[in-house]
Amino acid sequence: MLFEKVTFIGIGLINSSLARVMRRDGLAGHIAACSRTRKTLDKAVELGLADSVTTDPRLAVEGADLVVLGTPLGTYAEIAENMAGGLKPGCIVTDVGSVKECVERDVGPHLPEGVHLVPAHPVAGTENSGPEAGFAELFDGRWCIITPLKKTDPAAVETVCELWRCAGSDIQMMDPVRHDKVLAITSHVPHLIAYTIVGTATELEGDLRDEVIQFSAGGFRDFTRIAASDPTMWRDVFLNNREAVLEMLGRFSEDLVALRRAIRRGEGDTLDEVFTRTREIRRGVIDAKQHIPPKGPNGAKN
Amino acid sequence: MLFEKVTFIGIGLINSSLARVMRRDGLAGHIAACSRTRKTLDKAVELGLADSVTTDPRLAVEGADLVVLGTPLGTYAEIAENMAGGLKPGCIVTDVGSVKECVERDVGPHLPEGVHLVPAHPVAGTENSGPEAGFAELFDGRWCIITPLKKTDPAAVETVCELWRCAGSDIQMMDPVRHDKVLAITSHVPHLIAYTIVGTATELEGDLRDEVIQFSAGGFRDFTRIAASDPTMWRDVFLNNREAVLEMLGRFSEDLVALRRAIRRGEGDTLDEVFTRTREIRRGVIDAKQHIPPKGPNGAKN
Secondary structure (H helix, E strand, C coil): CCEEEEEEECCCHHHHHHHHHHHHHCCEEEEEEECCCHHHHHHHHHCCCCCEEECCHHHHHCCCCEEEECCCHHHHHHHHHHHHHHCCCCCEEEECCCCCHHHHHHCHHHCCCCCEEECEEECCCCCCCCHHHCCHHHHCCCEEEECCCCCCCHHHHHHHHHHHHHCCCEEEECCHHHHHHHHHHHHHHHHHHHHHHHHHHHCCCHHHHHHHHHCHHHCHHHHHHHCCCCHHHHHHHHHHCHHHHHHHHHHHHHHHHHHHHHHHHCCHHHHHHHHHHHHHHHHHHHHCCCCCCCECCCCCEC | CCEEEEEEECCCHHHHHHHHHHHHHCCEEEEEEECCCHHHHHHHHHCCCCCEEECCHHHHHCCCCEEEECCCHHHHHHHHHHHHHHCCCCCEEEECCCCCHHHHHHCHHHCCCCCEEEEEEECCCCCCCCHHHCCHHHHCCCEEEECCCCCCCHHHHHHHHHHHHHCCCEEEECCHHHHHHHHHHHHHHHHHHHHHHHHHHHCCCHHHHHHHHHCHHHCHHHHHHHCCCCHHHHHHHHHHCHHHHHHHHHHHHHHHHHHHHHHHHCCHHHHHHHHHHHHHHHHHHHHCCCCCCCECCCCCEC
8 A cells, every 4th residue: 555545636537547546456545536526526436436525625635645636737726725724744745737847836835844746747648538537557558757846855756656657657757847848749739739620620611510520530530539638628738838839839830831832832742751751750659659549448449 | 243353553551451352252353453563562462462463554454344543643644544545445443542633634534435434532541551551341331432423324333332332331422522622621631730740740859859759648649640641642632632721721720820829828718619619529520430440450559
């Protein structure tokens, strides 16, 4: 057992998957879940993921050795402020959010002396949301990026690493600013692009829109999957990683303009050259064993 | 048996998959394969997909009841010209290309009287290329769009429909101009965007590029898969569907600018609204059963 009491603030896809890992491996003596909505908490109990539930963050964290924030980034500051009074000395506060510099900014100032903040980001997910969408294998063979602050107790960092190793993840330590830059291009901009093109399709006239759905197997399908991800979570990612996302989006837009120009002018060689280069990156992804999408809760493809 | 002799011009992913369907269901008495490269033809023989092979299109089509063009669109005109002399009266010439208006333009003028042109587009594929990448189940539950000319013999059209029904496809008749517009948004623009963002990533400094590959499971992975598709085939798609691609790309770019603006200004509501709308399209794709990606040749995920 790694923890006597663990509190999950938010029990959606990621936190509920981590709760399943803890159940499977017996890592926690007691699991408490906190959510704004009663329905989500009822579901968590029904699924056997929580021993106690409450909508009150302060109550939820009382006596916890580990608190895992798994709510949209925009809620962090208020939750940290609300729960601060319930945190016991020595407690580790971690999170699973997709942007990391903002965690220190929003959560750090509220934590009492003796509480350890260890921001983390499991680079894994599906387009599904809610406690029923989670599954214990989600993190298997995926990276978990940990972005500890300089002053953080190494023992607390090691405990969080150990937890993610139990989940099957490989650990990577990283500076939060670097993390946010890397993830802007690997995750945030791809999501924004997918949302954009699916949005473009939703605005087509009725007939054409139906046909877009009908013939989506031509490539569009993959974008609709990405663009089905949780809207609030992603809104907060973009608002909290604005600089890096806008920079990478700028580069992408320049490159797209260049390809548009090549198409307009009928410059086949330019297209050939770019399309050939991109295959190498795919080979890298396959070599790094990151190419297999996760299976859903019942082994079904999402 | 639907045909005594079928000739495949090009024996890559799509044509080799169709050849496998024909072998499985005994649809063809004799299968001839034609390719520019000897190595591809040797592979087709080794895989048992062809009874005879040649690099000469005219020789390949001699005595054929059905000719299936499955090479990059840019080669159609020259191939049509070269093979014309070998076509027997009553032969059906079809293709599997991703743009349809250009087929009548490039192939039509070369065909002798009494030969039937029936352009077709199976909306299915993977990012893999070559005869070894094909599999008979590729077209199962997918749409095949047929864009017959007004003057085409209905019996020839029906024969092509029957072939695709055997492959497990649902048939949709469509005007070629409409086809090219619909596919621009469902397939061509998504591919261009995927190529672009993967291209943007390849130009990042060394360290950052390695990390992009390492953490690709965050969303980027899906783009690298699409951007691993055959470069020549896709170059020719963009060059031959220029108008529709540029129009849809224009709409996409406007929408992306609007989202960039919302991020820069911190307008969460705008993001929320777009991200919520896009979920409906995903639901449509799932209802239309187009959401499951094809399995690879050995049932392995590509």
